[in-house]
Amino acid sequence: MALQDWKQHKRPFAAIASGPILWLLLFFLVPMTVVWLYSFGQNSGPAEISITGTLDNYKRATEWLYLSIFGKSLAVAALVTVICLVIGFPVAMAITFASEKWRPWLLVAIMLPFWTNLLIRTYALMMLMGSNGYANRGLGAMWDGASWLKTLVGLQPLEAWTPVQLLYNNFAVVLGLVYVHLPFMVLPLYSALDRLDKSLIEASLDLGAGHLRTLFKIVVPLAMPGIMAGVMITLIPALGAYLTPDLMGGTDSQMIANVIERQFKRANDWPFGAALSFLLIYAMFILVALQSMRGDKAKAGER
């Protein structure tokens, strides 16, 4: 049966769509509008905001201090996305080409971390990476082993092991974010690669292209929609991450979401926090718009 145009079946469409639309309106658009209005207001008491139409909040939000934090957050999120893509693509390929028996299990393994709360996963990672954590203890044991081997052959032993600083720095933030966001990258990649016509790969290999050339000329272009979806779905939450930098970051690891959180809590400056939030939302809108424009262009090119 061909797809039906909703314009010809208005009533059933309305019946099905009204629920979700009402939901969005009540619990997304209305609260967002309130926050948007706050961004044009100012504190008139400890718990009162008067909406005066002022642009001061935006003026402050676009000061160099906050723009540089925006820039840094974008750079961290982009780095996280690239690492996720580089790690996630081979993983998605492996799942696609795994045997029918294994595939569901591999997919479950990818989704398994979602069964645990983000906060608990972050704390687990912190236990692993602490100065006296398992990672450092394992490295220390290996170091001691190497030192022992050296004394065995009559050389001076190595100097005492000093723990590697894994936690409370920008490295920890990037690692934590990659760990959290990897499934978001793998799943859309898998769904794109799974739909890919395997005979095209065979044809490419048959006709003399090497494995690498087949990968970059055939697989990657065909999986592009999945790659773009994965990039967006990873980049946007990573840009708004605040738990990971808060818990695993060092003294200079604040991201824009941490600054926004502090405006709503500690600083008790909701109007300014609202302005910062909306700048972040606008930035994300632009990213999504660019992506969909790219999609339109690609479609136009096909025709």
Add this chain to the structure above:
Amino acid sequence: MSEFDKIMSKGLGRRSLLQALGATAVGISFTGLAACSKEAAKEPTKSAATTRIAATGEEPKLNFYNWDTYIGETTLADFKGLGGAEVNMTLFASNDELFAKLRAGNAGYDVIVPSNDFVERMAAADMLVPLDHSLIPNFQNIAPEYQDVPYDPKRKHSMPYTWLTLGIGYRKSKVKAVPDSWKVIFDSDEYKGRIAVLSEAGDMFRLYAKYLGKSVNGLTKDDIKIIEAMMIKQKPNFKAFHEDNGQDLLLKGEVDLVMEYNGDIAQAMAEDDDIGFVLPKEGSQFNSDNLCIPKGAPRPKNAHAFINYLLDAEAGKKITETILYPTPNAAAKALMPDEYKNNPVVFPAAEQLAKCEYAKYNPELQPLYEEAFTRVRAA
């Protein structure tokens, strides 16, 4: 004491008779006991702990919004067992969370536990119910210095629950000398990368003020600039800005020096002998957590009864045994063992405490602290 218990348990029958006669009778027994303890000032009003709690005429339920690990193990069950309401306790992690949740309207909380500056802020925002002192006779258990405080004159809106002060927690085996000055963590590279300080901008700026010999409430915009520069200079020596979990960082060996509340370090010291605490010689900041009733509380009478119960000597003792925080409840403190009463971490010497001040709520400076601290973090 045990004899006292026996007398009390014998008397139970009579009190339950009084209970049967109704709330007024119990009201009389309350005032009677209060009078008693005034006569024998040294004998704490332990009797109240086993007193039945008068029915308030409200639905026997209560929503208590509290900090984590901040109540005795059996306190809520005991309250219910004595005829009080069934307490449903939920937890918040910071004053900011408490305030952010309540400023949009009270979602049904009856009793909350804000710190001193937030009592001021919430009272200014008209978010607190004035307390009816006639319903809280156990207020007399409170030590005189906490009965009238600058942040809540005449205790109009709040009852003190605990007090605490910020100092330096440290690992004894890893420091050369007792770090008895803020200089060690604020203005020195001696312990580079082994220091964690609070991520709370206001506390940081106020304690730097103490280090510079100023009052915590006497900062000017110029001071903030000077302190900001000092913090940026010291930042490479900090390992982390912690979210009031400094005792964990210290226990895990992540850092050797940490800015933390004395009560938190006292809890850590109970687990690890190698941990010490010092109140720096420049003085520090006082904090106090308080029991308040937020505007719109559905069951204000239950709330008063519960606050009164928490201020009871025996109940206060049980709470203090669990949380190990300094208690402003003199009657409860008197019941505590000597190792608590004479613990210099929990109760620093009077001359040291004399240099500590309560931080005032300051709506003009708070955003400036925050912005300066954001600059420090971004630098």
